Amino acid sequence: MKQHQFDLIVLGSGPAGSTVATKMVEAGKSVAMIESREFGGTCALRGCNPKKVYANAGEIIDLARRSEGKLITGSGEIKIDWRQLLEFKKQFTEPVVNNKEKSLQDSGIETFHGAAKFTGQNQISVGNTVLSANRILVATGATPTKIDISGSEHITTSDDFLEIAELPEHVVFIGGGYISMEFAHVVARCGTKVTVIERESRALSGFDADLAKQLVDYSERIGIQFRFNAALAGIDADGDGTYRLTFNGAPSIDDVGLIVHGAGRMPNIGDLGLQTANVAHDRNGIAVDKTLKSPTNDHVYAAGDCAASGVPRLTPCANEEARIVVKNLLKPGSESHADYGAIPKVAFTTPAIAAVGLSEKEATRSSDVDVRADDTSSWGSVRKTGDTVAGYKILIDKKTDQILGAHLLGPGAEETINLFAMAMKFNLTATDLKSMLFAFPTFASDVRSMV
Structure with a gap:
């Protein structure tokens, strides 16, 4: 050896x-x-x-x-x-x-x-x-996490999904997180039937509940079907190359051509x-x-x-x-620590949903919070894109004017969220952001109206 x-x-x-x-x-x-x-x-x-x-x-x-x-x-x-x-x-x-x-x-x-x-x-x-x-x-x-059910060998990982050469007529995504939602939005726009199954009562649990609900409602309008509180019991292979998904206490889903693992890692x-x-x-x-x-x-x-x-x-x-x-x-002994700052995250659905900092529940638990939220589908920046789904929720500490959390849905959300992350990392206040001059018209310029 x-x-x-x-x-x-x-x-x-x-x-x-x-x-x-x-x-x-x-x-x-x-x-x-x-x-x-x-x-x-x-x-x-x-x-x-x-x-x-x-x-x-x-x-x-x-x-x-x-x-x-x-x-x-x-x-x-x-x-x-x-x-x-x-x-x-x-x-x-x-x-x-x-x-x-x-x-x-x-x-x-x-x-x-x-x-x-x-x-x-x-x-x-x-x-x-x-x-x-x-x-x-x-x-x-x-x-990918292990899915311990009978027939789990029929599940395709997200790795393998990125290599498939042809889409079947019906694709099921297991899990309602960002992996499933991102791919579901692409597949649905290919004209393929899409179902997302989630064992909890909502999708995108890492994002603001109100904005995620808006996104799910829109996802249904583009043809994505959801089954929440779904306890997947097993997968059976039919003789024609399709699969049957069975559930505890719910009807089966039949004639599925592809089952994709999106239930976490x-x-x-x-x-x-x-x-x-x-x-x-x-x-x-x-x-x-x-x-x-x-x-x-x-x-x-x-x-x-x-x-x-x-x-x-x-x-x-x-x-x-x-x-x-x-x-x-x-430099042994330097004891350097990571400085993560405020960590932004994005689900690249269309439109995108993004978040940084505390959720509304987390923020209101420990601070007196000004919750600034609105549907922005009527704003000029959104209307120019033809999009119909957009909104925000900004959480501001009433005492310090510090931004505790920012949650965005809509065109440009994946980019604009970084401005809030930067503001939080460098302790810029809501007033600081409101006083900034942004290039106009841009999605970033909407920040002044959000705070």
């Missing part, structure tokens, strides 16, 4: 792992990276970037259709070519697969393919090779042998202190979706954690 010694071993080649590995090798450290799949990580290959390509396709079709009779004619002839969309998506993912590992190697990082497993406190095996290092970073990301750490290395972990991920180091093994750090750092599993959070890990590795 071959043995190698490094200053740092990195498990995973996504944003967190790649950033730390690159910065460390630039600092003159010897670095190994182990990847069990293609080099590049979820965001670049199976997540953020490719899904945005699909979301853009849905947005273009929607814009054409709502412009019919106002700006253009003949929009009924426009449709999404699913195969062309797949090929276009590959223009963004295939170069990553082809180039990522080479760029890492060219920078001086030694790469290994295979499943990594701890064999000691600071030792990792991959295939017939054993690697040792004084520091190990676990950045293995997340994987969990830390991808189950097969790493963490117990062997005395690395504390639970269902939320690898336990870390504020420096992102394991409290039970000084050799080990964790960052990104596999770390139980208490923040959303988003690429910007992984990037911030990578920055902090590098600081702490290069």
Whole structure:
């Protein structure tokens, strides 16, 4: 068995792992990276970037259709070519697969393919090779949660959904979170029947309830069907290539051509042998202190979706954690902590829904809050797009004038939310925002009217 010694071993080649590995090798450290799949990580290959390509396709079709009779004619002839969309998506993912590992190697990082497993406190095996290092970073990301029902083998992951060449007549998405909702909006605009099943009483639980309800109502108008409080019991394959979904206490859903997993993700750490290395972990991920180091093994750090750092599993959070890990590795004892600030999040439906900061329930629990909310579908910025669904809810502390939370729905929400995140991070007040001069007419200029 071959043995190698490094200053740092990195498990995973996504944003967190790649950033730390690159910065460390630039600092003159010897670095190994182990990847069990293609080099590049979820965001670049199976997540953020490719899904945005699909979301853009849905947005273009929607814009054409709502412009019919106002700006253009003949929009009924426009449709999404699913195969062309797949090929276009590959223009963004295939170069990553082809180039990522080479760029890492060219920078001086030694790469290994295979499943990594701890064999000691600071030792990792991959295939017939054993690697040792004084520091190990676990950045293995997340994987779809397990759906423990009969027939679960018929469920397609979101990874595989991004590779299908043809849509069937009926697609069911399990879960009402952002993954299901984003893809449902694209598929529905292809003319395919879409059903979203959710075990809770509402969709998009991470977003404002009132705005999410507006979005669900609109989603139904474009043909998406919802089944809430749905306890999925099993999936049966019919002989004609379709499936039957059965529920506890509810009618079945028949003649389904594709079932897509959108019911959340969990830390991808189950097969790493963490117990062997005395690395504390639970269902939320690898336990870390504020420096992102394991409290039970000084050799080990964790960052990104596999770390139980208490923040959303988003690429910007992984990037911030990578920055902090590098600081702490290069300057032992510096005790650098992550500064997440206000973390914005977006579901790239059409229209988009976005949020940053506290929910209305959270804010009103601890502060005297001015809740400023309105339906903005009649505002000029929205009407110019032909959109009919838009709104906001801004939560302002009455005593300090600080923005506690911002919630947006409608065109431009995915961009405008960043202004509120910046204001919250740098302690700008509602009065500060109201006094700003914005380029006009823009969606951002609406901020003054919201606060």
